[in-house]
Amino acid sequence: MATCYAAGAFASLLAAWSGRLALVVGHIAAFAGAVVGIAVSLGILLGDPVPTLTLQLPTLFPFARLSLAVDGLSAYFLLVISLVAVAATLYGPAYLQAHSPEAGPGRRATQVLALNVFLACMVFLCCAGDALSFILCWEGMTLASYVLVVSDDTDGENARAGLLYMIMTHAGTAMLLVSFLALTERAGAFDFAALRTAASGLDDSARTALFFMALVGFATKAGVVPLHVWLPRAHPAAPSHVSALMSGVMLKVAIYGILRFGFDLLAPALEPLPSSWGWTILVLGTASAVLGVLYALQQHDLKRLLAFHSVENIGIILIGVGLAMIVWRREEVGGTLATLALTAALLHTVNHAAFKGLLFLGAGSILCRTHVRNMEELGGLARHMPWTAGLFLLGAVAISALPPLNGFVSEWLTFQAILGGASIFHGPSGLVIVVSAALLALTGGLAAACFVKAFGVTFLGRPRTPHAEHATEVPFSMIAGMAWLAVLCVFLGVAPGYAMRLLDAPTVGILHGYGASAVVTAHGPLVLSTALTLPGVMKGTAISMTMLALLLLALLPIAWFLRRGLRPYPVRTEPTWTCGMSPTARFDYTATAFAKPLSLVFATLYRPRHEVIRETAGSPYIIKRIHYSGEVVDLAETQIYHRVQHGITALSKAIRDNSTGRIHGYIGFVLGALFLALLVFGGGQR
Amino acid sequence: MTGDKPLEIVLLEMFLLVLLGPLVTGFIQKLKARFQSRRGAGVLQPYRDLVKLLNKGSVQADTASGFFRSIPVLVLATTVAAGALVPVVQAGPPAFPLGDALMLLGLLSLARFLTAVGALDAGGAFGGMGASREMTIAPLVEPVLMMVVFSTALAHGTTELGILAEQRGASWILTWRAADFLGFAAMLVLLPAETGRIPVDNPDTHLELTMLHEGMLLEHSGPGLGCMMLASHTRQIVTLGLAAALFFPIGLEDAGVIGLLLGTLSFVAKILVLAAYLAVIESSYAKLRLFQVPQYLGIGFVCALMSLALRIL
Numbered sequence: 001m002a003t004c005y006a007a008g009a010f011a012s013l014l015a016a017w018s019g020r021l022a023l024v025v026g027h028i029a030a031f032a033g034a035v036v037g038i039a040v041s042l043g044i045l046l047g048d049p050v051p052t053l054t055l056q057l058p059t060l061f062p063f064a065r066l067s068l069a070v071d072g073l074s075a076y077f078l079l080v081i082s083l084v085a086v087a088a089t090l091y092g093p094a095y096l097q098a099h100s101p102e103a104g105p106g107r108r109a110t111q112v113l114a115l116n117v118f119l120a121c122m123v124f125l126c127c128a129g130d131a132l133s134f135i136l137c138w139e140g141m142t143l144a145s146y147v148l149v150v151s152d153d154t155d156g157e158n159a160r161a162g163l164l165y166m167i168m169t170h171a172g173t174a175m176l177l178v179s180f181l182a183l184t185e186r187a188g189a190f191d192f193a194a195l196r197t198a199a200s201g202l203d204d205s206a207r208t209a210l211f212f213m214a215l216v217g218f219a220t221k222a223g224v225v226p227l228h229v230w231l232p233r234a235h236p237a238a239p240s241h242v243s244a245l246m247s248g249v250m251l252k253v254a255i256y257g258i259l260r261f262g263f264d265l266l267a268p269a270l271e272p273l274p275s276s277w278g279w280t281i282l283v284l285g286t287a288s289a290v291l292g293v294l295y296a297l298q299q300h301d302l303k304r305l306l307a308f309h310s311v312e313n314i315g316i317i318l319i320g321v322g323l324a325m326i327v328w329r330r331e332e333v334g335g336t337l338a339t340l341a342l343t344a345a346l347l348h349t350v351n352h353a354a355f356k357g358l359l360f361l362g363a364g365s366i367l368c369r370t371h372v373r374n375m376e377e378l379g380g381l382a383r384h385m386p387w388t389a390g391l392f393l394l395g396a397v398a399i400s401a402l403p404p405l406n407g408f409v410s411e412w413l414t415f416q417a418i419l420g421g422a423s424i425f426h427g428p429s430g431l432v433i434v435v436s437a438a439l440l441a442l443t444g445g446l447a448a449a450c451f452v453k454a455f456g457v458t459f460l461g462r463p464r465t466p467h468a469e470h471a472t473e474v475p476f477s478m479i480a481g482m483a484w485l486a487v488l489c490v491f492l493g494v495a496p497g498y499a500m501r502l503l504d505a506p507t508v509g510i511l512h513g514y515g516a517s518a519v520v521t522a523h524g525p526l527v528l529s530t531a532l533t534l535p536g537v538m539k540g541t542a543i544s545m546t547m548l549a550l551l552l553l554a555l556l557p558i559a560w561f562l563r564r565g566l567r568p569y570p571v572r573t574e575p576t577w578t579c580g581m582s583p584t585a586r587f588d589y590t591a592t593a594f595a596k597p598l599s600l601v602f603a604t605l606y607r608p609r610h611e612v613i614r615e616t617a618g619s620p621y622i623i624k625r626i627h628y629s630g631e632v633v634d635l636a637e638t639q640i641y642h643r644v645q646h647g648i649t650a651l652s653k654a655i656r657d658n659s660t661g662r663i664h665g666y667i668g669f670v671l672g673a674l675f676l677a678l679l680v681f682g683g684g685q686r
Numbered sequence: 687m688t689g690d691k692p693l694e695i696v697l698l699e700m701f702l703l704v705l706l707g708p709l710v711t712g713f714i715q716k717l718k719a720r721f722q723s724r725r726g727a728g729v730l731q732p733y734r735d736l737v738k739l740l741n742k743g744s745v746q747a748d749t750a751s752g753f754f755r756s757i758p759v760l761v762l763a764t765t766v767a768a769g770a771l772v773p774v775v776q777a778g779p780p781a782f783p784l785g786d787a788l789m790l791l792g793l794l795s796l797a798r799f800l801t802a803v804g805a806l807d808a809g810g811a812f813g814g815m816g817a818s819r820e821m822t823i824a825p826l827v828e829p830v831l832m833m834v835v836f837s838t839a840l841a842h843g844t845t846e847l848g849i850l851a852e853q854r855g856a857s858w859i860l861t862w863r864a865a866d867f868l869g870f871a872a873m874l875v876l877l878p879a880e881t882g883r884i885p886v887d888n889p890d891t892h893l894e895l896t897m898l899h900e901g902m903l904l905e906h907s908g909p910g911l912g913c914m915m916l917a918s919h920t921r922q923i924v925t926l927g928l929a930a931a932l933f934f935p936i937g938l939e940d941a942g943v944i945g946l947l948l949g950t951l952s953f954v955a956k957i958l959v960l961a962a963y964l965a966v967i968e969s970s971y972a973k974l975r976l977f978q979v980p981q982y983l984g985i986g987f988v989c990a991l992m993s994l995a996l997r998i999l
Contacts, residue, residue, distance in 0.1 A: 382752065422998060595818075
């Protein structure tokens with residue numbers, strides 16, 4: 001695997017000879033790496049007992065030994081990464097060639113190199129067996145994706161997005177680093193086994209402090225509200241197959257980090273986790289889910305809309321994770337509830353990777369054919385790009401959590417876990433769980449509204465600009481990349497029971513209790529059930545996605561028979577009735593108009609601003625032109641970040657005003673600070 | 687968890703729902719006409735409309751894409767499949783699990799999603815307007831409906847409607863608690879919204895100021911429109927059936943031919959009572975302005991939340 005990614009990285013050197021060759025060879029190498037990754041992870045996940053792969057790396061640093069340790073959880077995330085990487089690498093070469101044919105070999109080399117480094121870092125981060133390689137890969141992943149974000153073109157917008165991304169994630173990484181270093185200092189070594197031992201001796205408050213510091217680091221990367229502001233800027237800026245990887249996979253690496261820290265490294269030996277952890281994550285997850293989808297609804301840039309949906313889906317995953325943390329080792333239902341919640345979270349991880357990858361690739365296909373990201377300038381693409389349209393619609397149904405596709409399955413499991421939690425906890429904590437259920441339901445409905453808008457405005461109706469009118473279908477390799485993810489969506493939706501076997505190793509590995517298939521597929525792989533065994537409280541529910549899909553399949557021909565009508569009249573086509581005027585594209589509903597009622601309903605959260613300028617000719621009744629501009633603000637951005645920014649600006653202004661500019665004064669400050677530090681912290685060791 | 691209700695009964699119930707769907711609409715129309723001192727069309731009028739539509743040819747907008755023709759097929763199949771999940775004549779889980787209340791709501795929203803997509807396809811402003819409004823109201827209705835389901839589910843530990851009906855059947859209205867009453871109140875608020883009736887939507891008009899659901903059907907014609915109409919009749923009876931299964935699961939206990947007949951009769955009676963409720967509401971209220979609908983639904987939300995809170999505390 002490493003060889004493949006390294007080969008891909010070196011292939012970028014070919015760019016000196018031919019940019020196109022570098023592109024193809026580099027992506028083929030990454031594709032091979034992803035296939036090997038799938039094979040390795042499947043080998044581990046299906047093994048019985050689950051083997052733990054450990055590998056000592058050559059000593060690079062005198063103070064630490066680097067190692068890889070692949071257990072069930074690592075293998076599962078390795079699988080998720082590799083599944084999306086297969087699609088992205090299939091899609092990549094044709095996309096880059098079509099989107100920016102004028103790019104020189106230098107830019108191609110950078111893109112191929114960064115893509116391979118990015119993939120390799122994500123893969124090895126999940127397999128890391130010690131803190132140092134974890135941090136190194138984490139940093140490599142950030143830097144490589146930064147390069148990809150700013151690589152796309154020379155637009156100042158992308159550079160700003162990249163800068164914000166760098167600042168936010170590095171602030172997060174700093175917190176993560178503190179947490180790691182505090183642990184390694186106690187352990188005296190970097191490998192995870194030593195960290196585990198060191199953490200078992202911690203008292204509760206230190207444990208919680210370390211966890212929350214790490215959580216800030218991971219939450220920044222995952223784009224949890226209110227740390228999400230970089231995400232909707234940086235993700236759309238990258239080339240689309242990289243956006244698919246960043247949204248579908250890189251955020252999941254942060255989820256992996258939270259799971260690894262919360263359930264493994266920092267977990268107490270036998271007691272339940274401190275209750276503040278789970279509740280915080282549950283509340284953060286719920287907030288991210290609702291706010292993510294609400295802001296997505298008001299976006300008219302297709303890729304930005306998708307990026308906001310990533311915030312939403314990370315929220316849904318975190319609801320599952322939070323519930324699992326709350327009930328782990330705490331309740332009497334024999335541990336099945338924790339397994340159920342974690343299964344929901346992990347399943348949503350792979351589901352989101354599949355449909356978000358698919359949607360970003362679909363958006364990329366539109367982008368490379370029309371060079372337009374704004375939905376208002378598109379329209380009518382379904383007739384020119386039928387494959388892309390069909391696959392995008394499939395992804396839209398999946399992400400809206402509608403049966404019979406995969407999004408529904410993991411949300412169903414999340415709902416069942418929430419119900420199980422609500423039947424255990426009473427009083428205010430139960431109410432929090434129930435409210436999060438209601439908000440999750442709201443999220444699903446809003447996501448459906450959002451994707452009716454996204455699909456309808458982009459693909460249906462009349463083309464609004466010549467860009468959209470002259471679009472053509474994308475080449476086969478790009479469709480193949482999308483189709484692979486669509487197949488995953490359908491498979492995980494129609495026969496999710498068969499995927500549960502893969503979730504056994506991670507759930508058993510970190511919960512040390514029941515495996516996913518023992519709980520969810522207790523009645524065979526065709527039935528999903530919630531085998532909750534607490535007598536009298538939860539009896540459990542069973543559904544069968546497979547049977548439902550069969551029922552739908554059986555009903556379709558009957559409905560089709562009715563649709564054909566009882567008499568064989570030919571179908572006439574006529575222009576749409578527009579009250580007697582000749583129809584133009586301006587009669588089509590726009591994205592702004594579509595989302596307007598919801599923006600008024602949720603006006604408190606949006607604080608919508610709009611401005612109408614009328615140009616009149618002579619009389620106020622004769623209007624020559626109307627200019628409309630509207631804007632919706634991100635509450636986190638205005639309420640938190642702008643204030644922080646003002647604070648920092650004011651502080652630096654105050655400092656500048658009081659600076660004398662003489663070097664003696666500064667040296668005096670430094671010495672004073674050193675003296676103080678020695679006075680406070682130096683007394684500990686003799 | 688797997689019960690003994692054979693698959694034939696499930697399919698029978700599904701077709702019963704599809705068959706009775708237009709009758710419920712006809713009944714409501716007739717009742718409304720009587721309230722307005724008109725004689726009104728016969729209760730079988732919706733069936734005649736359907737047959738007429740299926741015998742017609744169809745006209746399609748020239749801007750519509752390939753999806754447009756398959757939208758009625760998908761919508762009808764999805765709605766009918768939702769009908770298979772409602773216990774109609776017999777309670778208890780089916781022999782092979784199919785779906786629960788969440789799946790039912792999911793299928794209904796899939797049908798709505800596809801309808802809205804179809805509405806945007808023709809490229810007229812009316813379709814877009816209908817779709818936009820429908821997708822504004824739907825995300826507000828669905829969570830509340832789900833909370834009502836949760837409230838009942840928490841008391842009985844499952845979201846499978848068959849088991850819910852079975853367990854509540856034994857302990858019907860005598861053991862209703864405050865939470866049940868509040869849940870039922872929320873359901874009563876939601877029923878007009880989910881079935882697309884006054885005060886939320888007006889099924890009788892194609893005027894652009896008042897319509898939600900009908901606006902989305904404007905571009906369909908002939909057999910396609912017939913499928914969409916059949917789907918909305920089915921959706922209505924499925925929603926009423928959900929309310930009946932959650933709150934009045936009586937007469938569903940017995941198996942055998944007599945039991946099935948009894949179940950059918952009691953189901954028809956329950957549905958007619960709920961349909962009469964819809965007709966009364968529709969005749970005595972005016973349609974709300976679109977932006978007052980969230981406040982109206984807020985009543986339902988508060989009832990549902992209180993009902994849930996009472997279950998938990």
